[in-house]
Amino acid sequence: MPDPGDARLADYFRLRDVNLRKSIETEHGLFMAEGEKVIRRALHAGYSPRSLLLTRRRLEALSGLAAAVDAPVYVVDDAVAEQLTGFDVHRGALASFHRRPLPAVEEVLRGARRVVVLEDVLDHTNVGAIFRSAAGLGLDAVLLAPRCADPLYRRSVKVSMGAVFAQPYSRLDDWYGGLEALRERGFQLLALTPGAAAEPLPDALARIGSAPVALMFGSEGDGLSSHWLEQADSGVRIPMAGREVDSLNVTAAAAIACYELVRPPTGG
Amino acid sequence: MPDPGDARLADYFRLRDVNLRKSIETEHGLFMAEGEKVIRRALHAGYSPRSLLLTRRRLEALSGLAAAVDAPVYVVDDAVAEQLTGFDVHRGALASFHRRPLPAVEEVLRGARRVVVLEDVLDHTNVGAIFRSAAGLGLDAVLLAPRCADPLYRRSVKVSMGAVFAQPYSRLDDWYGGLEALRERGFQLLALTPGAAAEPLPDALARIGSAPVALMFGSEGDGLSSHWLEQADSGVRIPMAGREVDSLNVTAAAAIACYELVRPPTGG
Numbered sequence: 381m382p383d384p385g386d387a388r389l390a391d392y393f394r395l396r397d398v399n400l401r402k403s404i405e406t407e408h409g410l411f412m413a414e415g416e417k418v419i420r421r422a423l424h425a426g427y428s429p430r431s432l433l434l435t436r437r438r439l440e441a442l443s444g445l446a447a448a449v450d451a452p453v454y455v456v457d458d459a460v461a462e463q464l465t466g467f468d469v470h471r472g473a474l475a476s477f478h479r480r481p482l483p484a485v486e487e488v489l490r491g492a493r494r495v496v497v498l499e500d501v502l503d504h505t506n507v508g509a510i511f512r513s514a515a516g517l518g519l520d521a522v523l524l525a526p527r528c529a530d531p532l533y534r535r536s537v538k539v540s541m542g543a544v545f546a547q548p549y550s551r552l553d554d555w556y557g558g559l560e561a562l563r564e565r566g567f568q569l570l571a572l573t574p575g576a577a578a579e580p581l582p583d584a585l586a587r588i589g590s591a592p593v594a595l596m597f598g599s600e601g602d603g604l605s606s607h608w609l610e611q612a613d614s615g616v617r618i619p620m621a622g623r624e625v626d627s628l629n630v631t632a633a634a635a636i637a638c639y640e641l642v643r644p645p646t647g648g
Numbered sequence: 649m650p651d652p653g654d655a656r657l658a659d660y661f662r663l664r665d666v667n668l669r670k671s672i673e674t675e676h677g678l679f680m681a682e683g684e685k686v687i688r689r690a691l692h693a694g695y696s697p698r699s700l701l702l703t704r705r706r707l708e709a710l711s712g713l714a715a716a717v718d719a720p721v722y723v724v725d726d727a728v729a730e731q732l733t734g735f736d737v738h739r740g741a742l743a744s745f746h747r748r749p750l751p752a753v754e755e756v757l758r759g760a761r762r763v764v765v766l767e768d769v770l771d772h773t774n775v776g777a778i779f780r781s782a783a784g785l786g787l788d789a790v791l792l793a794p795r796c797a798d799p800l801y802r803r804s805v806k807v808s809m810g811a812v813f814a815q816p817y818s819r820l821d822d823w824y825g826g827l828e829a830l831r832e833r834g835f836q837l838l839a840l841t842p843g844a845a846a847e848p849l850p851d852a853l854a855r856i857g858s859a860p861v862a863l864m865f866g867s868e869g870d871g872l873s874s875h876w877l878e879q880a881d882s883g884v885r886i887p888m889a890g891r892e893v894d895s896l897n898v899t900a901a902a903a904i905a906c907y908e909l910v911r912p913p914t915g916g
Contacts, residue, residue, distance in 0.1 A: 421892065505773060509897040516896050518889025543893045582911075618907070621786025624689065625811045628784050629777040632903035635896065639886070639904045643850075 381436070381456055384464040389454060391476035392433050395534060396466040402533075409479045411532035413542070415471040416445050421542030422477050423448060430476040435461050438472025445473060479532065485523065485561050488550045492520035493592040494641055495567065497559070499525045499608055500599040501630060507531055508539030509631040510597070515543035517638045522549035523594075525558070525608075559594075559611045567594045571604050571612035572637055574627035578617035581640050595637050597630055649704070649724055652732040657722060659744035660701050663802055664734040670801075677747045679800040681810070683739040684713050689810030690745050691716060698744040703729050706740025713741060747800065753791060753829050756818045760788035761860040762909055763835065765827070767793045767876055768867040769898060775799055776807030777899040778865070783811035785906045790817040791862075793826070827862075827879045835862045839872050839880035840905055842895035846883035849908050863905050865898055 382389055391410055394400055405411060410430055413419045423429065429451040434442050435458045446453045461469040489495070496514050501507055507529045514522050522531075528551070530536060531544040552558030562569060568591045570584055585593070596612060598604030609615060618636050620626060628636070650657055659678055662668055673679060678698055681687045691697065697719040702710050703726050714721045729737040757763070764782050769775055775797045782790050790799075796819070798804060799812040820826030830837060836859045838852055853861070864880060866872030877883060886904050888894060896904070 424892070509900055512893060512897050513900045515891055515893040516888050518891065539897060541893065541895075546892050620784050621910070623783055623786065624692070624814045625780060625783040625809070627809075628903065629780050629807060629899065631897065631899050632777055632781045635900035635903045636907045639907065642889070 381460070382454055384460050388431070388452065389433065389456075389464055391430060392461075392464050392474055394466050395474075398533075402530075405479075405533070410476050411479055411537065412534040413475045413477060414473070414534065414538050416442060416473055418537060418542040419445060419473060419475045420448070421545050422475070425542075425545035427477040427480065427545065430478055433461065433469075433474045433476075435469055435472040442473050449475065482550050483548070485550045485552060485558075488521040488523070488548045489561065489565055492548075494519045495521045495523060495562070495592070495594040496634065496638065497523045497525070497562070497569075497594050497596045498528045499596065499604055500527045501597060502527075502529050503600055504529050504533045504535035505539050506600065506629075506631050507533075508536035508544065510634045511536070511540045511547050511549070512543040513631070513635040513638050515540075515547040517635075517642050519638055519642070520548065522547055523558075523562075524549065524551045526552060526555050556607065559608065562594045565592065567592045568614070569594050569596060569612040570614055570616045571596045571609050572598075572617070572633055573603055573609065573615045574617055574620075575615060576617075578615035580619045581616045581637055582619070584614050584616045585640065593641060595634070595641060597634055597637075600630055649728070650722055652728050654722075656699070656720065657701065657724075657732055659698060660729075660732050660742055662734050663742075666801075670798075673747075673801070678744050679747055679805065680802040681743045681745060682741070682802065682806050684710060684741055686805060686810040687713060687741060687743045688716070689813050690743070693810075693813035695745040695748065695813065698746055701729065701737075701742045701744075703737055703740040710741050717743065750818050751816070753818045753820060753826075756789040756791070756816045757829065757833055760816075762787045763789045763791060763830070763860070763862040764902065764906065765791045765793070765830070765837075765862050765864045766796045767864065767872055768795045769865060770795075770797050771868055772797050772801050772803035773807050774868065774897075774899050775801075776804035776812065778902045779804070779808045779815050779817070780811040781899075781903040781906050783808075783815040785903075785910050787906055787910070788816065790815055791826075791830075792817065792819045794820060794823050824875065827876065830862045833860065835860045836882070837862050837864060837880040838882055838884045839864045839877050840866075840885070840901055841871055841877065841883045842885055842888075843883060844885075846885035848887045849884045849905055850887075852882050852884045853908065861909060863902070863909060865902055865905075868898055
């Protein structure tokens with residue numbers, strides 16, 4: 381069995397060190413998946429595995445997974461896995477996959493009518509959870525601004541439960557003018573904002589009728605940039621109860637807004 | 649200025665060490681708030697401060713906060729704050745507050761008609777975000793099972809943006825029979841579950857009409873226990889798009905379910 385210094389295990393090195401991992405994953409064009417279910421979802425989505433790491437304790441339970449992975453399989457003791465990755469690999473399985481080039485923005489927007497656009501959502505947990513909501517509720521596409529956190533970073537993949545593999549998405553390469561791609565396809569751009577002057581989202585959707593809709597969300601702290609707010613057709617808000625709490629976590633706001641967007645218009 | 653070893657700063661010691669902090673906070677009956685806005689919300693909710701820690705760099709900007717806190721104020725260099733707490737205190741303000749005894753379950757249920765019940769939600773980020781949704785959308789109360797994560801733990805407080813101070817809540821002391829408190833007050837117990845056999849939530853709410861409703865959510869991995877599922881009046885689900893992604897993150901599910909519960913019945 382390999383030891384933690386074995387060069388074949390380099391893909392799995394110090395998985396909790398975000399900065400180090402970003403540079404390893406960019407340089408080698410890889411991403412990590414964790415746990416049998418998520419690894420199988422990556423395989424099902426057609427991602428090509430680089431290797432699979434299993435802990436010896438879970439080898440028997442995961443032998444079917446090992447058989448399904450067309451790449452080297454490394455079996456190590458739990459202590460080696462922990463020393464290598466920096467955490468307790470309690471699900472017993474980690475896999476490294478090759479990234480693929482993202483589809484072009486035009487490609488993911490072809491035929492799309494209900495889209496989420498994330499400006500600078502910086503937290504991988506939020507990105508993963510929003511992808512899970514978008515995929516689960518059936519949105520057609522997700523677009524990311526250039527600085528939005530990576531959906532294929534380990535934490536995003538994990539929180540999304542693999543939804544990042546199922547949900548079509550692309551990244552705008554131009555923050556300043558990138559929303560034009562939506563506008564020229566007739567999308568109504570709705571900017572989510574807690575401002576009291578914003579229109580309640582249900583009213584905006586009723587007013588818009590059948591036009592395609594893009595829901596825009598900004599960063600955790602400051603929300604959307606003023607430039608993107610100006611680019612939007614309307615500022616919209618989720619109706620709140622008027623207590624001291626005047627806004628929601630971006631994962632919660634995105635879930636509600638996507639739900640309202642796909643909800644049958646007849647109501648309950 | 650005090651150094652990191654100063655006993656007066658003991659409340660702020662190693663804030664990222666969850667196990668150590670749980671024992672410090674339980675033993676001394678304290679909780680931590682971070683950043684001016686959240687600290688002010690704790691003060692506004694009537695929590696009594698033990699002390700305030702400010703970084704020297706932010707002292708001038710936060711002098712108003714220092715004046716508002718009726719407790720010792722410690723000013724330290726950034727490096728001391730980081731050495732003490734284990735992270736970069738970039739907002740420049742941390743406060744330690746005395747906990748209060750939680751109100752009795754009966755007390756938070758008095759007059760309540762829309763309630764969230766969390767069984768074993770273990771992640772502080774999820775607990776904080778769910779409190780923020782419940783408070784923002786105007787639910788009357790949150791009840792926690794005995795093993796649910798602590799809403800006053802630093803990470804929960806931070807993610808909630810202080811909603812944990814505004815939202816009435818209590819903790820059941822009996823997991824096995826605790827839901828009786830809701831049943832004997834006429835609540836319909838709706839268990840959120842991704843199972844295909846569950847009733848769509850909007851249909852369940854339309855069927856129930858005007859009875860008070862408790863929305864039940866389970867742990868991140870396994871959902872509600874079979875005992876609590878059996879105790880519920882109905883299993884309900886959020887309608888999904890039927891792709892591979894068959895469930896939502898608990899923060900997203902709770903946000904949507906609370907939104908659907910408080911949504912005016914006339915629809916959009």
